[in-house]
Amino acid sequence: MLTRQRKQHILSVLRRDGHVVARALSDELGLSEDTLRRDLRELAAEGLLQRVHGGALPVAAAEADFAGRQQLAPQEKVAIGRAAARLVKPGQVVFVDGGTTAVQLARHLPANLQATVVTHSPSVALELVAHAGVEVVLIGGRFFKHSRVAVGSAAMAAIARIHADTYFMGVTGVHAEAGLTTGDLEEAEIKRALMAAAAETVVLASSEKLGAASAWVVNPLTPGVRLLVSPDAPAQALAPLRKAGVAILRSDNRNNQDNHGDSDGGA
Structure with missing residues (x-):
């Protein structure tokens, strides 16, 4: 699975479940947790999710000015x-x-x-x-x-x-x-x-x-x-x-x- 496809899948899981569990998703996709965590870091840097211990949560829209x-x-x-x-x-x-x-x-x-x-x-x-x-x-x-x-x-x-x-x-x-x-x-x-x-x-x-x-x-x-x-x-x-x-x-x-x-x- 290409990086872009992985990230789209991560965001779809986040929308569906309201959270992402890194270990479960890495098992589902057959990826190392290091690879998935890198994807989460990059998505967080783009402001698309909030990283937490063990995974990610939806980013708060209310952080606007x-x-x-x-x-x-x-x-x-x-x-x-x-x-x-x-x-x-x-x-x-x-x-x-x-x-x-x-x-x-x-x-x-x-x-x-x-x-x-x-x-x-x-x-x-x-x-x-x-x-x-x-x-x-x-x-x-x-x-x-x-x-x-x-x-x-x-x-x-x-x-x-x-x-x-x-x-x-x-x-x-x-x-x-x-x-x-x-x-x-x-x-x-x-x-x-x-x-x-x-x-x-x-x-x-x-x-x-x-x-x-x-x-x-x-x-x-x-x-x-x-x-x-x-x-x-x-x-x-x-x-x-x-x-x-x-x-x-x-x-x-x-x-x-x-x-x-x-x-x-x-x-």
């Missing part, structure tokens, strides 16, 4: 943002991450809400200018233009001095084995710090992030994480996440937990 991400699943992000806004209760202190879905959360907070929003995203902060009852705490640091958020040691130090009720997290990939991932090392560190400083974490995940992975791990999936998805999130993508013990919330009008979830974290 802020403007590019605005074009991905815009209606899903509105629905998820609206549902996330309903989870913010009066008097709470909440962390709101950067990203296009987080902007929708801020945009849909009730006009009469009395709460405190802590964010390292100027885009989120600006959405809340007209919310008289929402106190906004803007975390500073080095401005990471790709995602329009503050990162670095100054941001980390500020986060360490805050205890929040809920962290609304944005990621580029959610995978049962690879965990919660993002496309930048410093962003991953900030997200990890925000997660540690909050009593609970709600991950805002439009469908293109489900089953995908990026290079930098924020945290493994744990039963304490709640995942807020759209009503149209594919059942096939949710099944392994549910098996990992994650509580799944659907962003429908009731914002009820997915009926197939086995945790009691409905909202």
